[in-house]
Amino acid sequence: QVQLQQSGPGLVKPSQTLSLTCAISGDSVSSNSAAWNWIRQSPSRGLEWLGRTYYRSKWYNDYAVSVKSRITINPDTSKNQFSLQLNSVTLDDTAVYYCARGPSYFRYWGQGTLVTVSS
Amino acid sequence: QSVLTQPPSASGTPGQRVTISCSGSSSNIGRDTVNWYQLLPGTAPKLLIYSNNQRPSGVPDRFSGSKSGTSASLAISGLQSEDEAHYYCAAWDGSLNGWVFGGGTKLTVL
Numbered sequence: 001q002v003q004l005q006q007s008g009p010g011l012v013k014p015s016q017t018l019s020l021t022c023a024i025s026g027d028s029v030s031s032n033s034a035a036w037n038w039i040r041q042s043p044s045r046g047l048e049w050l051g052r053t054y055y056r057s058k059w060y061n062d063y064a065v066s067v068k069s070r071i072t073i074n075p076d077t078s079k080n081q082f083s084l085q086l087n088s089v090t091l092d093d094t095a096v097y098y099c100a101r102g103p104s105y106f107r108y109w110g111q112g113t114l115v116t117v118s119s
Numbered sequence: 120q121s122v123l124t125q126p127p128s129a130s131g132t133p134g135q136r137v138t139i140s141c142s143g144s145s146s147n148i149g150r151d152t153v154n155w156y157q158l159l160p161g162t163a164p165k166l167l168i169y170s171n172n173q174r175p176s177g178v179p180d181r182f183s184g185s186k187s188g189t190s191a192s193l194a195i196s197g198l199q200s201e202d203e204a205h206y207y208c209a210a211w212d213g214s215l216n217g218w219v220f221g222g223g224t225k226l227t228v229l
Binding site: 037039041046047048049051062063064065098100104105106107109110111112 | 121152154156158163164166169170175205207209215216217218219220221222223
């Protein structure tokens with residue numbers, strides 16, 4: 001059974017960097033058949049996919065157009081986890097952030113982290 | 120404005136059958152499969168339907184999905200009060216090279 005455990009601060013100041021981590025158990029971040037995603041949910045935007053990282057003989061990343069200039073998703077093979085960094089946040093980035101396992105559908109999700117952008 | 124279009128709301132009485140539509144384009148639903156997710160307040164999204172019409176283990180057979188061309192739909196039969204939730208469709212978009220979601224449909228059980 002795959003389990004995803006999220007960690008990271010729930011409050012970020014405007015213009016700063018949002019950083020979250022998703023620890024994986026029951027699978028490997030280096031799996032050749034998985035993809036590791038970040039998705040957020042807010043009342044105004046609904047569900048929004050942010051990006052993913054996956055390993056197919058080498059590492060790949062895909063990012064949503066809406067955040068492409070501000071986002072980085074990195075795997076950490078030593079800790080079997082992956083991370084999200086979103087730079088230059090604004091009030092509009094306030095949302096519940098989830099990590100989720102792909103690639104073809106999201107069966108396993110993290111517990112969610114409410115991140116509030118506020119000064 | 121979401122890439123996939125869903126009605127913002129739907130409703131039904133207990134025992135009824137309701138359907139929720141999801142409209143896309145040739146770059147997403149027209150070329151790839153559709154998944155459906157259920158969002159209950161305070162909980163992570165739950166995979167309801169994958170690959171257009173497949174149910175993960177544990178999802179009641181009251182839930183079914185279908186796809187035709189660039190549209191898909193989720194049907195819920197024998198509506199129950201616990202089905203009151205938000206429902207989202209999702210598909211991979213080959214032009215955007217990313218996952219796209221519908222705007223979500225709030226289902227109310229009257």
